[in-house]
Amino acid sequence: MIKTCDVAIIGAGPAGANAGIMAASQGCHTIIIDEQAMPGGQIWRAKSEAIKSAPMTPEIIDGDKLRVSIAESNLTHIANAKVWQIERELDEWVLHFIINGRSEKIGAKVLILATGAREYVQPTPGWTLPGVIGLAGATALMKRDLLTPGKRTVVSGTGPLVFFVASEIRRLGGEVAAIVTPNSRADWLRALPSMSYRTDLLRRGFVWVADLLLAGIPIFWRHAIKQIDGETKVHSVKVSKVSSDWSPKGPARLIEADSVCTGHGLQAASDASQLLGIDVKYQLELGGWVPEVEEDGITKINGLFICGDGAGIRGAAAAEIQGKLAGLSAAKSIRPEVNSSNSTLLNSYRRASRFGMAMTRLSIPRKGFQKLITQETIVCRCESLRRCDIENEIETGAATTNAVKSGSRAGMGPCGGKYCQSTIAKIIADRENQSEEKIAPPTPRPPLRPVSASALSGEFEYTDLQIPKPAPL
Ligand SMILES: Cc1cc2nc3c(=O)[nH]c(=O)nc-3n(C[C@H](O)[C@H](O)[C@H](O)COP(=O)(O)OP(=O)(O)OC[C@H]3O[C@@H](n4cnc5c(N)ncnc54)[C@H](O)[C@@H]3O)c2cc1C
Incomplete structure (x- = not known):
């Protein structure tokens, strides 16, 4: 018999973890499954055990608070588990996941998808060379292992992550050769009114940029990488100006570097939602194709809720609050006495969303960009x-x-x-x-994560196989 629970959640980032804590606090038996070793998701990724004494950062402090709240709740957290298939059997969800090299499953009355985002990296000549990594991907390397992408790095891309990544590289002792962003200063000025919804985050952004300018790091506004050169690894990068639709223009300038971080915004990881029959809608200001879902996580399918960046890129602050809202909605679907209407949460969610969506707008590649x-x-x-x-x-x-x-x-x-x-x-x-x-997105199919044949077949000896004797002639 498989283990069953009231509420199962995929993803232990700000959205999923808060949904889980909320559902568990309402008396629901709740299990959260995540492929990472520790809860926290992308933004609040935990440091590796080997470097526990490393200096604290705002992300680690927030992540540690979340991890303590999970430990103090009745929530069951299954770590290092990749969900690769979800099925509906009668009125129960069945989640198949790979853990310790084997496929296991659990059943749940209600399912919350909090699968987050994935990074969009626009291909550029030379982007497959060793030494080139995604901008968001670089944050994982830096947060978990305190490693810099290389010795001298060009940090390139759209939106706020370029400045965060460049600041982190400097904090960890690396050298930033240059920051290259197709955004202009005017793009940022236009985003200011929406950014004022979260003055704390706005202030952090100012500190990153001021620090980089004071350190004399060149910032190439309205520029993009035209080519990354090198034979077996990166040795230099050619950058050129871009026009207002981000088409490349003018001659290229050469910057020497041994590594490149490059990324062009985030997109909702909506494969699981689509697999389960949720319609997707193209909403550029939310990063592209996003599942149809209410602010409180409710979808058109009974017993299925979606929250966080997986419902559209609104950023971590909004993900955290929508997680709480979705947790309440899920709890109410199991225990009708739960009061799920919370106007304070809803208002904070809307404010945080405005900030997050302004960042998403800055990050979305414009039409001319693909000429690169x-x-x-x-x-x-x-x-x-x-x-x-x-x-x-x-x-x-x-x-x-x-x-x-x-x-x-x-x-x-x-x-x-x-x-x-x-x-x-x-x-x-x-x-x-x-x-x-x-142009409709491709039809998602299982597995949601790669699965090895041995994980599905389980352990067996060939000699245990019952091979029928040859039929008599
Ligand atoms: C690589 C990356 C780095 C980022 N770094 C930053 C940053 O430094 N600062 C910032 O402000 N924003 C960052 N973002 C954006 C940030 O992720 C979000 O705004 C915020 O974390 C959203 O919270 P969430 O809970 O919706 O999703 P996430 O935090 O992404 O959490 C989703 C979790 O679900 C897990 N998951 C997804 N699918 C499965 C599956 N099939 N099986 C098991 N587990 C699964 C993921 O591994 C992840 O742990 C980053 C995004 C990415 C993609």
Whole structure:
């Protein structure tokens, strides 16, 4: 018999963890499953055990508070577990997950998806060289292991993460060769009114930029990386100006560096929601395709709730509050006596969302940006497919991401299309002269995370297999 609970949650970031604490506080037997070793999600990722004495940062302090609250609650946290399939059996959700190399399952009356976001990194010539890592990915390296991406790093990309990552590299003793961002100073000034909804976060941003300027780090506003050069690893980067739609213009300038952090915003990790039949809607200000969900996490499917960045990129502060709202909604669906209407939470959620959405707007790549993807640039890293391979496929009539996938294998590698499908949609939109929202995202399929055959088959000896004797002649 499988273990069952009232509420199961996928994701122990700010959204999922707060949803879990809330549901458990309302008397629901709640289990939270996350692939990381410790709760905290992306922003509040815990330090590795080996460096516990390293200096505290605001993210670690907030994360530690959350981890203490989880430890003090009745919540059961299953760590290092990757959910790869979700099924509905009668009126129960069944979650299949890989843990310790084996596939296990649990059942739940109610399911909350708090799967967060993933980073969009626009392909650039040379981006597959060793030494190039995602901007958001770099935060994981720095928070968990206190490692810098290299000795001398170009930090490039959109939105606020460029400044956070550059500041962190400096704090950890690395050298920032330059900051390269297609955003202009005027873009940031326009975002100021929405940013004033969270003056604490605004102040932190000012401190990062002031510190970088005082240290003399060059900030190339309205610039982008045109090419990353090197044979076996990064040795330099060419950057050029971009126009207001972020098309490259003018000659390139060379910057020497041994590493590059690059990223162009976040997108909701909505594969699980789509798999379960939730419709998605294209909302640029929320990062692209997002599942249809109410502010309190309620969806059109009974017993299914969604919260946090997985419902649209509104940032950590909003994720935390929406988690609480979704936890209350989930608890109410099990225990009708729970009072789930909380106008204070709802108002704070709306304020935090305004801040988060302003950051998302700054981060979204503009139309001209994809001109930086040359014909020879690798787009699908798993299958080593270049832009010209994708365009050849479109030329033969493939006008959807699904069609490009079946014709070319783009998106059939270990990442399951998580990293290339947005670029492919942009290329189709460009070729077909359509807006991106007209190009539907690919149909998600299990496994949600890669699964090895041995994890599914379990332990067995070949000699245990019952092979029938040959039939008599
Ligand atoms: C790589 C990365 C780094 C980021 N760093 C920062 C930062 O430094 N500062 C900042 O302000 N914002 C950062 N963000 C944005 C930030 O993640 C969010 O705003 C905030 O953490 C959202 O909270 P959440 O709970 O919705 O999602 P998350 O914090 O992303 O939590 C989701 C959790 O679900 C887990 N999960 C997802 N799918 C599965 C599955 N199938 N099985 C098991 N577990 C699963 C994930 O591993 C993760 O732990 C980052 C985003 C990314 C993608």
